Amino acid sequence: MDVTQELADYAAANSTAVLQRANPVITDPGLLAAFDNTPVDAEEYSSNLESHLLALTLTSTQALIASLFTLPTTSSSSGPITSLPAPITLLPREKPLPKPKPLTKWERFAKAKGISHKKKDRDVWDEERQEWVARWGKGGKNKDKEEQWLHEVKAGEEADQDPAKTARGERKARIAKNLKQQAANLAAASSKPIPISSLRDGPSSKLSKPSRSLGEESQETKKAGRDKRKAELERSMLISKTSTASLGRFDEKIQGEPKVKGVKRKFEPVAKTDYSGEKESALNVLKRIESGFGSDKKRSKKGGEGAEGGLNVRKAVRFQGKQDRAAGKSSSGAPGKKGKRK
Amino acid sequence: MSMLRTIKPKNARVKRALEKREPQIVENEKTAIFVRGQTSSERVREVMKDLYALKRPHAINFSRKNDIHPFEDAASLEFFAGKNDASLFVTGLHSKKRPHDLVFTRIFDGRVLDMIELGVEAFTSMADIPSPKSSLGIRPLMVFHSDLFDTHPTFQQLKSHLLDFYNGHPITEMPLLGTIEHVVSITAGPMNDAQPDALPKVHFRVYTAKLLSSGSRVPKLQLTEMGPSIDFSVRRVQDADPELMKAALKRPKLAKSDVESGLGKKKKNIETDAMGDKVGRIHLGKQDLSKMQGRKMKGLKIHKERAAANGGDDGMAVDGDDE
Numbered sequence: 001m002d003v004t005q006e007l008a009d010y011a012a013a014n015s016t017a018v019l020q021r022a023n024p025v026i027t028d029p030g031l032l033a034a035f036d037n038t039p040v041d042a043e044e045y046s047s048n049l050e051s052h053l054l055a056l057t058l059t060s061t062q063a064l065i066a067s068l069f070t071l072p073t074t075s076s077s078s079g080p081i082t083s084l085p086a087p088i089t090l091l092p093r094e095k096p097l098p099k100p101k102p103l104t105k106w107e108r109f110a111k112a113k114g115i116s117h118k119k120k121d122r123d124v125w126d127e128e129r130q131e132w133v134a135r136w137g138k139g140g141k142n143k144d145k146e147e148q149w150l151h152e153v154k155a156g157e158e159a160d161q162d163p164a165k166t167a168r169g170e171r172k173a174r175i176a177k178n179l180k181q182q183a184a185n186l187a188a189a190s191s192k193p194i195p196i197s198s199l200r201d202g203p204s205s206k207l208s209k210p211s212r213s214l215g216e217e218s219q220e221t222k223k224a225g226r227d228k229r230k231a232e233l234e235r236s237m238l239i240s241k242t243s244t245a246s247l248g249r250f251d252e253k254i255q256g257e258p259k260v261k262g263v264k265r266k267f268e269p270v271a272k273t274d275y276s277g278e279k280e281s282a283l284n285v286l287k288r289i290e291s292g293f294g295s296d297k298k299r300s301k302k303g304g305e306g307a308e309g310g311l312n313v314r315k316a317v318r319f320q321g322k323q324d325r326a327a328g329k330s331s332s333g334a335p336g337k338k339g340k341r342k
Numbered sequence: 343m344s345m346l347r348t349i350k351p352k353n354a355r356v357k358r359a360l361e362k363r364e365p366q367i368v369e370n371e372k373t374a375i376f377v378r379g380q381t382s383s384e385r386v387r388e389v390m391k392d393l394y395a396l397k398r399p400h401a402i403n404f405s406r407k408n409d410i411h412p413f414e415d416a417a418s419l420e421f422f423a424g425k426n427d428a429s430l431f432v433t434g435l436h437s438k439k440r441p442h443d444l445v446f447t448r449i450f451d452g453r454v455l456d457m458i459e460l461g462v463e464a465f466t467s468m469a470d471i472p473s474p475k476s477s478l479g480i481r482p483l484m485v486f487h488s489d490l491f492d493t494h495p496t497f498q499q500l501k502s503h504l505l506d507f508y509n510g511h512p513i514t515e516m517p518l519l520g521t522i523e524h525v526v527s528i529t530a531g532p533m534n535d536a537q538p539d540a541l542p543k544v545h546f547r548v549y550t551a552k553l554l555s556s557g558s559r560v561p562k563l564q565l566t567e568m569g570p571s572i573d574f575s576v577r578r579v580q581d582a583d584p585e586l587m588k589a590a591l592k593r594p595k596l597a598k599s600d601v602e603s604g605l606g607k608k609k610k611n612i613e614t615d616a617m618g619d620k621v622g623r624i625h626l627g628k629q630d631l632s633k634m635q636g637r638k639m640k641g642l643k644i645h646k647e648r649a650a651a652n653g654g655d656d657g658m659a660v661d662g663d664d665e
Binding site for chain 2: 030031032033034035036037038039040041042045049053054056057058060061062064065066068069070071072073074076078079080081082083084086087089090091092093094095096097098099
């Protein structure tokens with residue numbers, strides 16, 4: 001019985017022999033990885049693949065083990081713990097880096113003034129009851145005034161007023177004010193152009209703006225943003241006002257409602273001191289008549305272009321169809337005016 | 343992502359769960375989803391089972407078939423990624439044109455980052471190799487052989503994919519004794535000069551590692567095949583969008599204390615030598631030899647009276663200018 005092959009296999013499987021490498025194996029202990037950049041030996045690869053793979057793995061893993069076991073360690077109750085360095089190989093993240101949270105108006109103010117945040121305890125000491133009570137919420141201290149059984153009526157106050165009701169109204173007004181401020185902060189955060197710091201982080205970081213941190217924007221940019229928001233709001237309001245059947249004619253007026261500004265016609269003054277432009281304007285009129293003002297060519301251009309300056313295809317097709325029909329009838333050629341004038 | 347409705351948390355538990363899914367500076371380990379297509383072969387299913395066993399516990403196995411063709415339409419992968427907060431996918435497929443097909447997909451920010459398609463040419467499962475297996479949740483060592491992983495773009499991507507799959511989550515510290523159990527070895531065959539277009543096979547092997555005492559600090563290593571043993575052929579590749587990849591490779595700025603403790607960038611001139619001792623190098627400035635005290639002699643002494651006289655003359659000159 002020949003067992004030489006089996007013995008050789010066993011020896012190979014239990015060997016700790018390491019191959020000679022021309023280039024040293026690159027290790028990345030932070031990821032527990034090693035990279036052997038030496039080209040694979042084609043002859044060994046084709047003749048005995050498995051043992052060659054084992055030998056290669058043994059070589060590179062031994063190098064990795066060597067780099068791992070020379071790292072600094074700290075002792076613990078369960079044995080030494082090796083601290084690993086940061087990985088060298090760059091691997092993609094799962095999610096983008098978190099964006100900085102937009103500051104609220106108060107936070108911006110506090111930052112500018114250098115006011116540090118003081119955290120309020122949720123509970124306060126109640127001297128009368130001799131116990132800790134919540135500052136707000138169930139059994140909160142802010143409701144003391146409305147829940148007390150006796151109220152002092154000061155001189156000059158109306159006799160029929162309910163102090164408990166007034167206190168409650170004041171508290172509810174504070175809550176409403178806070179909610180309004182929260183909503184305003186949210187609106188400002190969402191309408192604000194994306195913070196510069198996150199633009200730099202983001203994928204489309206083509207904008208090279210001065211690196212100014214959040215919260216210290218200039219007054220001009222703030223004002224521009226405010227104006228823009230205001231203009232948008234006014235525009236949408238005007239649109240909504242004219243969206244009724246009567247075009248807003250019978251709607252109630254809102255306080256501070258923006259006025260609708262139409263296009264004003266301009267007339268030349270009859271008596272002028274300077275008549276130099278008159279000849280030119282008269283010639284312009286003639287030129288427009290000569291070039292066929294009001295003809296098909298001109299009309300096709302009128303309103304024929306889209307918002308972005310491209311051709312309004314639907315309109316062009318419609319127009320072409322109209323022209324063809326007119327040519328078929330062999331009528332006057334120029335199609336009639338569309339729609340009624342308002 | 344757009345297919346998922348945005349959930350507004352109604353209680354604190356849901357809020358915490360949603361916050362966990364938001365982008366973090368230090369990320370959690372990536373979860374892999376193993377999903378098979380409408381048609382898959384026995385071999386592909388077996389391969390996926392073994393890859394899943396190696397990836398557990400950060401893996402989800404979908405037991406049902408799904409009509410997925412990642413290279414044609416990856417919308418359902420993005421949907422699954424959003425639902426399960428996972429960013430790695432292995433899709434098992436089988437067709438006449440591409441038999442025993444595995445597609446590795448990576449997701450970044452809810453969108454497909456890149457994909458690579460591998461064909462399973464040969465396979466021996468973990469169960470078919472009678473040897474002890476690694477424990478659950480143990481991180482493997484990963485070794486890559488061949489210059490192609492350094493030079494060829496497709497193989498670079500494959501390396502990135504596989505490294506990301508098993509060892510992508512960086513750890514800062516680990517006990518070495520008892521936590522090294524197995525090695526994942528990935529080898530690309532040599533390039534065939536006769537057919538330069540054909541990409542060589544990639545051999546995926548897993549060995550259990552045994553550390554033997556060697557008398558020095560570094561132990562000796564002995565390997566036994568554990569399985570699975572897979573021979574892959576590289577098929578289609580979808581590269582990452584450069585802008586998306588750039589965003590995915592962004593590293594967070596670490597806190598100053600972390601940088602000082604050596605987590606962030608490499609400290610200059612401080613090294614740890616082979617014995618684990620800290621060695622520092624100090625650079626001194628150039629020595630000013632002109633001020634060096636040479637040998638003292640009586641003749642070279644500066645007399646006090648002469649020095650004072652020189653100073654007095656200067657003072658007089660200044661006064662003269664003023665008048």
